[in-house]
Amino acid sequence: MWKNPINFKHLVEGGTVFEVEPQLEDDLNDDAQQDLEYEKELHKFANLNCIGQFDDEDVYNMSEPFEIIESKMENILEDGGIKKRVLRTGYGETPGDKCIVRVHYNGYIEYKEEPFDSTYVRNKPHQFTVNNGDVLPGLDFAVQSMKITEKSQFMIRPEYGYGKYGCMDRIPANSTVLFEIELLEIIESAAGENYQNLPEEQKKEFENVYKYCISQCVKGKELFGRNIWGAVKEYNKAVSSLEFAQLREYEHQVKQQVLLLKLYSNLLVCYTKLGEPKKGCINFNKINALTQGTDLKISSKVYFNNAKCLRMLENYDLAKKRLQMAFSLEPRNPEILEEIKTIDAEQKNYLEKQAKMGRALLQQ
Template sequence: MSTAEVKESLNLQKLMNEGLVFEVNTNELDEAGKPTDEDVEYSKNLLKYLNLEVAGGDIGAEDTYVEGQPFEKIAAKMFNLYGNGKIKKRVLREGYGQKPPNMSIVRVHYNAYLEYQGEPFDSTYARKKMHQFTLNNGEVLVGLDVAVQSMKLDEKSQFIIQPEYAYGRFGCLDRVPGNSEVLFEVELLEIVDSGAAATFQKLPEDQQKEFQHVYEYCLALCAKGKDIFGKNIQGAIKEYNTAVSKLEHCVLENMSDQEKQQELLMRLYTNLLVCYTKTEEPRKGCINFNKIRDLVKGTELKIPPKCYFNNAKCLRMLGEFELAKKRLNVAYRAEPKNPDVLNLMLNLEEDIRKTRREQAERSRAMLGMK
């Protein structure tokens, strides 16, 4: 056994011995005992990711049922990735670049299936939210951890994982029975090398302007800012602003670079808007909102509702109540049942009424003086 294989085996054993955390979406109930709107939408979205091949049908004909075990037929198209076939892999779309380094942060989308069940029992696509975790850190299923370590950026692959590397003999709540094989369809969307920031500082000055180096560095800064946000918001602001400065002045070579730059700048501007709203620095918050507006012009990017909401809060702090109301109305149209939006709307209406009363009183006082 090679040194790399020994290290991989030890890491895997560590994960299995120390346990792991892996959440499967379950329908939560609101205070009235009914599913929340978010859960209802999630359940509807699951139908978009039906997999007839997993259910035992023919992908090309919905009414056709193929005899035999679905996972066995899918596995025949796969190769052994780990543990003498305990984890099998099939590449659906080739990726590019290097595989993610040990202990790097990855962001993935996935659908997870049980045999004979076409609807996924868990789906980040249906939740419309990528899943982020650190490799070799015991944060997800062992099989999923090993699977993602084998992938390249932008790769999309299927993995059949045996129970001992999935949910084991106990399963998971009422969604996954004990001793179940599972199939994960995974898309690796982002890799953040935790050592990228340190590496960047050692690069020659001319290379520090090259997009790929800048992008990896800024991804690391963005991840660090997110990690410390709850404990040190000023520290998070510093990381985000450093990343913005580097990204805004890097050298872009093609359209792909520009799209990746815009996507990350959108995330950074949004994070800064949230930070400055929380620290009650409304002018700085508005500056970042205006940067977001300029960024999306002529692109397919859209401003998230939370940006309009936070900009409305900043404008309210500045006494710009009417403009704040316009911004908030956009957030309301997108999320009409969001309690934070509704509460701010009430407060803004009261602010506007109070301002009008004060203006009327001043006008009456001036007329009385004459």
């Protein structure tokens, strides 16, 4: 913490003095512990190929590790500055200009198996706008070649990566870097506005509806922390459009079901937090009907929130059944265990009140 504010005029003309409070020993210990835990997590994403260990190589290869990895890749740019290998195929379209995307990635340098950067370790996907200069050019070009759920490796030359200077002590100068990227979501940033300007007939076409509903999901998610009713409004707009969309292909039906499951689940959570248990249960019933006869699964979170709604409606027996389903999926979740205790306590009080009322009626 600064003792005094910085005077930039003094800083430019003759320098200034910084007084920094010494870090307490407890703080140092906490930082050291955090660093140790971070290093342990990084080790989980070690890539031994980066140090020349290849389980699928039948004979010893004298080439450098990145040369061997590159030999299994294809160029995505004419100058060969970015090469790609698909590890898991995705579906749908690639991101368009100015789309917002969410990705997970690990970044590696040659001769070091642990990543120099990992969104997985931080447990937070990275979100950015395509063609907006938000990330390295190599990452931008790489993601534009991907489809949703795809996971691929990219070898990125210095001119598309960290350049001739590298990045502090993490990336040496003029380094080629390897990125493993997973495209989680494509968000059409302008889809909402464009959808409203479409003719009424085109508003029912699935591709237009789908892009619009994805953008509504993003709006709802952004509103959830500060205005839950606002989030509910955006989610319900999406549901209304998606339920009546024209489905001309089987793929459309699959994408509709997946997105509806997400929307109904989000609405269930919102209504639970708002103390609107009936509306919450309506959305659970929609989820239950939607998943019948499909590969879609009801999550522990959905069962848990439906149980809370049922508890608010004093339907304790069914609430316990829903919690049991949640518990079977996440047996170590402390919130589920706490909710079981809450339901037991409330049911006991409810039965005692019913018994008192019954005795009172008999005495009249």
